[in-house]
Amino acid sequence: MKWTEMEVEQPTVMTMLRQAVKKDRLSHAYIFEGMHGSRKEEAALLMAQSIFCARQTEGRPCESCVECKRIAHGNHPDVMFLHPDGDSIKKAQVEALQKEFTYKGMEAGTKVYLVHQADTMTASAGNSLLKFLEEPASPTMAVLLTENAHFLLPTIQSRAQRISFAPPLLSTRTAYFQEQGMSPASAGLLARLPDETLANYEEESKEWIVQGRALVIQLISEVQQRPQQALLTLQEKWLVHFKDRKELDIGLDLLLFWYRDLLSVQKAGGEFAYPDQMQKLESQALSITEQEIAASMQFILDAKRRLRANVNNQLLMEQLVLHLQEGS
Structure with missing residues (x-):
């Protein structure tokens, strides 16, 4: 989905993100909360594109350069994804992600990681992620995607900026x-x-x-x-x-x-x-x-x-x- 289309579906969210990118005031961690169908995954990818885009304009990515296309197709080396393994996200998965982040970013100073269904993290996985949020090995941005932010550890919630997505009609x-x-x-x-x-x-x-x-x-x-x-x-x-x-x-x-x-x-x-x-x-x-x-x-x-x-x-x-x- 294009940025302009997202601005129609989620005008408040996209205006907020565009201004943060434009003014270089992005947070180190976000919680994108919204029911399924609210396009929070698409918004997270568009935000990642705006960070790495070589032709970004007024906070919006061009969506056609090499960087944008790689992110859209899920194969950019500095944009990583974490999905549940079965019913939950486990501690070993978070530790593997942390290990990846110890290596220097290949194409930019910042790495971005998107945690899908973040509310499924086990308690040990949540504590490992919390430590990562507090002491990242390199410049990072975390985007935690969830339908139920209240299931996340309170300490994680307090260290991330929550953005609520409007439900689909x-x-x-x-x-x-x-x-x-x-x-x-x-x-x-x-x-x-x-x-x-x-x-x-x-x-x-x-x-x-x-x-x-x-x-x-x-x-x-x-x-x-x-x-x-x-x-x-x-x-x-x-x-x-x-x-x-x-x-x-x-x-x-x-x-x-x-x-x-x-x-x-x-x-x-x-x-x-x-x-x-x-x-x-x-x-x-x-x-x-x-x-x-x-x-x-x-x-x-x-x-x-x-x-x-x-x-x-x-x-x-x-x-x-x-x-x-x-x-x-």
């Missing part, structure tokens, strides 16, 4: 799923899930997500009205449907969408993930405070974080349901 994504034959309610829900979550699902598997939606509605109703039944539903239905960590993470997202809808009801505005459940949402919104909704959302985010630490799925969900019952 929800209406555009919803319309796409409706064109694929999904109902408006289901399309609105699918549009909120990250593309990589949906990428490996065929049409029948997308129906699995819709069935998960029905389980969320059932569980929420039982949390409010039949607390003991909620724990039984967890064992007999929820954990049968959301079997592994990846699937349970999706289930937690669907729960989170419900509480976001509650917040939208109280604030009398917003686009809803569960538009066909307005009667239930409005009823629940009358019996719960905004602070309780915020606390419930934090409980769910905490559960997502603990899920990455290999906590037992049943124990995690039982504790979450108890917390949600307290909030209700």
Whole structure:
């Protein structure tokens, strides 16, 4: 994607980056945060091009010189990439990156490294990266790409400049799923899930997500009205449907969408993930405070974080349901 196109999609971000390049005020570390589809990866590459471009103008790269083309194709020696190895970025990967950076930059004084899905770093990998941020072997710039910056170590967050990317238009994504034959309610829900979550699902598997939606509605109703039944539903239905960590993470997202809808009801505005459940949402919104909704959302985010630490799925969900019952 070209810089001018990115300025249309992410005007605030690109103006900020262009001014930083133009005035030579780039930070040594950035956190690019935004949901999948917000083009943060493309923005990171364009920023790298602007650093190395021989014909940069007013902070914008020419995108046609040798340096720009090499970066665009991922083969510039001083622009490096770190991706998860399996489900996470491991300490050995960070150490290998550090070793590369001990060598002198081949074509410029600065090296740039992009860490994809930075929130998947293990604790030991995060601590190794933190040391690297504090004591780089040579002039470097780190760009940490993530959908969930709050999963990064607080010490890493404090040493990097966070840049938030606007989400892609929800209406555009919803319309796409409706064109694929999904109902408006289901399309609105699918549009909120990250593309990589949906990428490996065929049409029948997308129906699995819709069935998960029905389980969320059932569980929420039982949390409010039949607390003991909620724990039984967890064992007999929820954990049968959301079997592994990846699937349970999706289930937690669907729960989170419900509480976001509650917040939208109280604030009398917003686009809803569960538009066909307005009667239930409005009823629940009358019996719960905004602070309780915020606390419930934090409980769910905490559960997502603990899920990455290999906590037992049943124990995690039982504790979450108890917390949600307290909030209700």
